[in-house]
Amino acid sequence: MQPFFVSSKGMDVQVLGTSFNVNAYEEEEATRTTLIEGSIKVKTANAEALLKPGLQASVSKDKALSIIHYPLSTDVIAWKNGLFRFDNQTIEPIMREISRWYGLKVEYKGKITDRFVSTIPRNASVNQVLNTLQLAGGVHFIVEGNKVTVTP
16 A cells, blocks of 8 residues: 655645544644544654554644644544534634534624533534534524624
């Protein structure tokens, strides 16, 4: 088997027969690669590391590489199982993920300080996802076309 490479925003990932996730969205604070099974080598301009399952490599905007233990039962691999999984998250990262998935524009009116725990199928409609979050309390949504306004 030939290895292949994924390059994104200052991080090169060499894939060595594996299952992994790369999260490299502009609006996120760092580029993250989480290994589910197998092994991968991550490389930046200044460092490299071989990841084993349950480890996550993170490259900050200043290009610093860090490796952390990341339990595989967390929200980072929910996508593999067709789920959104929010585990004690604030509304902003939740809405970034939802906006990417459904192609929405998100605005905020007021400060939401609540944290959310929820598992929702990715094939649910946007209204089902927003209703699930709203039922958890502390947040309300106003939907107008592809724009969602988030309020306390």
